[in-house]
Amino acid sequence: MWRRLVSGGHLRLPLPGRSIPHRSAAAAAAAHPTVASAVNSILLRSLKEHYLEVSKMTPPPKVNPPSPFTIVKGALDADGPVLRRTYNDEEISLYVMRLANLVPGGGREDDGEDDINQLFLHVSIAKPGQEEALHFLCGLYPDALGIHSVSMRPKLETTGFLVVPKKYNGPIFEDLDEKVRDVLHSYIEERGVNESLFPFLQAWLYVKDHRGLMRWFKSVGTFINKDKSAKDD
Structure with a gap:
């Protein structure tokens, strides 16, 4: 239903x-x-x-996030991060919305169920003592995760989904050397950011809606x- x-x-x-x-x-x-x-x-x-x-x-049936990610308290009633985890000395925060919400005219009835199978994932990787964090903007699907961009941005505190960078935002991801792209994919996969997140985040968005x-x-x-x-x- x-x-x-x-x-x-x-x-x-x-x-x-x-x-x-x-x-x-x-x-x-x-x-x-x-x-x-x-x-x-x-x-x-x-x-x-x-x-x-x-x-x-x-x-929908209750789905738990992949370990060791934990749900951020109060996330359903806010626009902040949904999931968090630590990796060595890093704090990794995940923000999510549907890709259809970012495309003008998205969500039309003739789009079928593709809309709800495309999520926009924002990954923030922060380290102590550093003012900026490494940000990955990704497309998340039931069977894949694709990186759209990688940039250095101010750390996100308690509000705001995206922080607009005030300086150079990095090259277009597709213009990077294939080896660099592959290593960046491996970098976030090593931190647990992959398609295994999809079932939980999709169900979470349903409940939030x-x-x-x-x-x-x-x-x-x-x-x-x-x-x-x-x-x-």
């Missing part, structure tokens, strides 16, 4: 038929407060129905309800 409802990084739900055409409803609401109240009631009812529908969805959508229905409904209550007073 989750695969059918998730596309392009967002949960998809069937939209109810609109009882009042958009333009005529807006014009009528402006002229008649009672119509505006009716529109609010219809919207609140629709939001509640969808909220209840989403709340009953069965989540679900929580975000539940929160969205609730917050919009609360806003509309307060507006409705103020007009009724």
Whole structure:
């Protein structure tokens, strides 16, 4: 069920038929407060129905991250790292989102399930006493991991998914010598960054999408309800 409802990084739900055409409803609401109240009631009812529908969805089976990565506390409610581990004196942090979210027009219905099988992985490798960290931007798939770029960037603290570099960002990865590319792949694979991360990160994004959508229905409904209550007073 989750695969059918998730596309392009967002949960998809069937939209109810609109009882009042958009333009005529807006014009009528402006002229008649009672119509505006009716529109609010219809919207609140629709939001509640969808909220209840989403709340009953069965989540995907629980998947644990590959050892020794551990889940960052509070990651589901933030935009920071999802997984962390140490490797010798290094701290490795992983950030993830769907590749479809970065492509204009991504997530269209004719894209099939390819959208949810393409993840954008941001790997930050930091060492103590150094202001910058080594960053890998990768495409993660069920059976492969590909590096898009490698750069030195300021260490990520608690906020922000990406930090825009203020200086030279390194060569285009594909322009590097093949031996260099192979060694860089080996470098992150030695630190446990490979396609084995995909099952956990995909399931984690599903859960994050679900929580975000539940929160969205609730917050919009609360806003509309307060507006409705103020007009009724």
